[in-house]
């Protein structure tokens with residue numbers, strides 16, 4: 001059987017490329033995103049009652065890797081990137097149907113003339129991600145205290161110490177607002193070490209870059225220390 005699905009909404013997030021996005025939601029709490037409902041679903045009635053839930057499930061399309069196809073086995077970063085497990089035993093993006101599932105905090109629902117926007121916290125979603133569905137998180141059924149977590153039994157630990165160059169610190173200060181603390185956002189992202197697992201094992205220092213909001217963020221890694229060297233505005 002095949003099905004045709006419509007996007008009910010689109011994500012606007014700080015993550016402008018895949019590299020740097022946390023591997024699951026809730027890890028980078030400073031990351032704010034919005035989910036804009038699309039016509040004909042952008043109706044006040046369609047979200048009535050949703051604001052009473054603190055968290056929602058979002059199903060979405062991994063639109064950033066549609067051309068990459070699926071793989072029957074994948075190498076999860078949590079296993080060091082060198083052990084294969086079945087794709088259905090992972091949350092990998094390389095799936096037969098490129099559908100993702102994330103639970104995120106719902107800060108507020110903003111309804112204005114002709115627009116319905118959900119404000120989210122801690123999402124692990126690429127900017128422009130198409131959303132297939134939204135459902136409320138129900139603690140009594142969705143939280144299972146004795147569940148087994150397979151190869152990822154616990155939340156990943158943030159083992160890295162992140163420091164900022166003078167240039168990077170200044171950009172963080174200049175851009176600070178109640179809605180954006182760039183220093184905390186970058187610190188949270190990098191402390192979970194977004195590098196692929198095989199790179200993390202390599203010896204010596206390495207330089208990396210990611211696009212975050214309107215910035216190119218560059219950093220170097222040496223051992224367990226990360227130095228954010230440059231934060232450059234993208235023109």
Ligand code: SAM
Nearest residue numbers: 018021022062063064065091100101125126129
């Ligand atoms: N929480 C979701 C799940 O379990 O289905 C996603 C887990 S997946 C391991 C997380 C990764 O998906 C992120 O690190 C990011 O690189 C990637 N990602 C997020 N949004 C994406 C999109 N729209 N297209 C392609 N990759 C995406």
